[in-house]
Amino acid sequence: MDRSFWVGLAAGAAVGAGLPDMPPVKAPSTAQGNADADFGLDDEVLGEHFTRNVQFFGRPGQERIMGAFVIVVGLGGVGSHAAHLLLRSGVRKLRLIDFDQVSLSSLNRHALATRADVGMPKATCLKEHFKGIVPEAEVDARVAMYSEEAEEELLQGSPDFVLDAIDNIATKVALLAACKRRGIPVLCAAGAGAKADPTKVRIADLSESNVDPLARAVRHRLGRQLGIRGGIPVLLSTEKPRCRLVDIEEVGENPLDYQIVPNFRVRTIPVLGTMPAIFGMAAASYILCQLAQLPFHPEPIFKLVEGQYETQLQRLAERENLVYGNSEGPAVDLDDVIYLVRDVWRGLSAKGSRIVLPGGDKGFQRSLKDLTLTRWDGEHPSTVDNLVLLTFQEAEAHECSNLKDVKQTDPESFDRVMSARRRIHADLGILDKV
Structure with missing residues (x-):
C-alpha cells in the first residue's frame, strides 16, 4: 500500500475526529495557520509520520504542535525522554539546554545515549540522535548552564513552552521566575529519584507541592524571594522517597570528578531508570496537549472527607x-x-x-x-x-x-x-x- 493512502488518511482524520470543545488556551505564537512549508502535514513523509497524532488531536491541533517552539532545560533522564517524545510528536523547533556530559552511570535512565556517547555533551548527543528520527526538525543544542545572566540568550525567540527539568534548586528558581516574568508557559519537573511507583506521578500547582522535597524547596524560595506561591504546574510523585541521598565519598569516588560546576553536584540520589522516563513522558504529554489546545485537567492532590x-x-x-x-x-x-x-x-x-x-x-x-x-x-x-x-x-x-x-x-x-x-x-x- 503506497504512502498516499496514509497521507490521505491523516488529512481526513480531522474531519471525523469529533474532539470536544475545550476551554481556550493561548495558541503557540509560531503556529498560526499551517506549519512551515518545509515542515507540514502536506509533506508526504511527515503526513504519514504524524498520522496517529492527527487522529488524536485533529489536523488543526497537530499543526499547532508542528508550528511550536519548545525549550527543554536539563537533559538528564526526565528532560531527554520529554525532548525525545516532543520531537517524535512533531514539535518543529526544539532548543535543548544542558551543560553536562553523558556518563556511564546516566545510561540507566537516558532516553537515547549509548556507551559510544559517554563524554559527549548531553545536548549534542540528543541533537545527533534526533537527526535520524525527524531530520526536518530544527534542533538548537546549547551546551550551557541556565543562569540569570544567560536568560536573554537562552530564552530568546518567543518560545511557546518551556520544560524545567533541572535538578538544582537555585537554577530552577531562576528559570521559573524568568518564565513567569516573560509570560512563557512552563512546566516544572520535580524529583524522580528514589521513587518507584508510577501510579503516584501527578501534576499539581506549585501551591500543592509540599509532598516533594525539591518542589517544596523551590516553592519556598520563589515565595520568599519573589512572592510567587502558585500558578506554575509541577510534575511530581506523591510517593515517599524509598532511599536517601548518597554522599559520593560513600561509594569511594572523588566528588571533584562530578563537579563540572563548583558546588553543583556534591551528593547523588539513587534513581530507578523507569521513573525519570515516566516523568519525561508525562511532561511531553502535558505540553503537547497544551500546544494542541486540548488540555487535560489533573486530579487534585488534596483530600477532603x-x-x-x-x-x-x-x-x-x-x-x-x-x-x-x-x-x-x-x-x-x-x-x-x-x-x-x-x-x-x-x-x-x-x-x-x-x-x-x-x-x-x-x-x-x-x-x-x-x-x-x-x-x-x-x-x-x-x-x-x-x-x-x-x-x-x-x-x-x-x-x-x-x-x-x-x-x-x-x-x-x-x-x-x-x-x-x-x-x-x-x-x-x-x-x-x-
Whole structure:
C-alpha cells in the first residue's frame, strides 16, 4: 500500500475526529495557520509520520504542535525522554539546554545515549540522535548552564513552552521566575529519584507541592524571594522517597570528578531508570496537549472527607434561603458539590489567593471551614454552572454586587470564573451560555 493512502488518511482524520470543545488556551505564537512549508502535514513523509497524532488531536491541533517552539532545560533522564517524545510528536523547533556530559552511570535512565556517547555533551548527543528520527526538525543544542545572566540568550525567540527539568534548586528558581516574568508557559519537573511507583506521578500547582522535597524547596524560595506561591504546574510523585541521598565519598569516588560546576553536584540520589522516563513522558504529554489546545485537567492532590462536602451543601441551602429567599434549596445535589469543590475550585476561593488554605498533612488535606458556595450571578438560580467557592467575607461582598462591577473591579477573578464555567459546560455537556 503506497504512502498516499496514509497521507490521505491523516488529512481526513480531522474531519471525523469529533474532539470536544475545550476551554481556550493561548495558541503557540509560531503556529498560526499551517506549519512551515518545509515542515507540514502536506509533506508526504511527515503526513504519514504524524498520522496517529492527527487522529488524536485533529489536523488543526497537530499543526499547532508542528508550528511550536519548545525549550527543554536539563537533559538528564526526565528532560531527554520529554525532548525525545516532543520531537517524535512533531514539535518543529526544539532548543535543548544542558551543560553536562553523558556518563556511564546516566545510561540507566537516558532516553537515547549509548556507551559510544559517554563524554559527549548531553545536548549534542540528543541533537545527533534526533537527526535520524525527524531530520526536518530544527534542533538548537546549547551546551550551557541556565543562569540569570544567560536568560536573554537562552530564552530568546518567543518560545511557546518551556520544560524545567533541572535538578538544582537555585537554577530552577531562576528559570521559573524568568518564565513567569516573560509570560512563557512552563512546566516544572520535580524529583524522580528514589521513587518507584508510577501510579503516584501527578501534576499539581506549585501551591500543592509540599509532598516533594525539591518542589517544596523551590516553592519556598520563589515565595520568599519573589512572592510567587502558585500558578506554575509541577510534575511530581506523591510517593515517599524509598532511599536517601548518597554522599559520593560513600561509594569511594572523588566528588571533584562530578563537579563540572563548583558546588553543583556534591551528593547523588539513587534513581530507578523507569521513573525519570515516566516523568519525561508525562511532561511531553502535558505540553503537547497544551500546544494542541486540548488540555487535560489533573486530579487534585488534596483530600477532603465526605462530611466537608455535606457541610458545604448545607451552607449553600442556608444562603439560598437567607440571601435569595429560596426555601426549596439549591438546584444541585451532593455529587455536584463534590465536583465543584474538589475538581473545579480545588478547595480554593474563586476570588481570593490561589494559595493552599491551612489544613492537615502540610496543606494536602484542605480545611473548608472558612469557605462557602454561593451564586456567581445572583439573578440566576443556583445551578452547577452558577456556583462559586468563596470565603464568607467574599461571599457577602459578592452577593451585594453585580457582575458588571466585578468585571471592572476584579477582572482576574471574573476571567477565572468565566473560564471555569466553560470547563463545567464542557465536562457536563451543557450548552455553552457564557
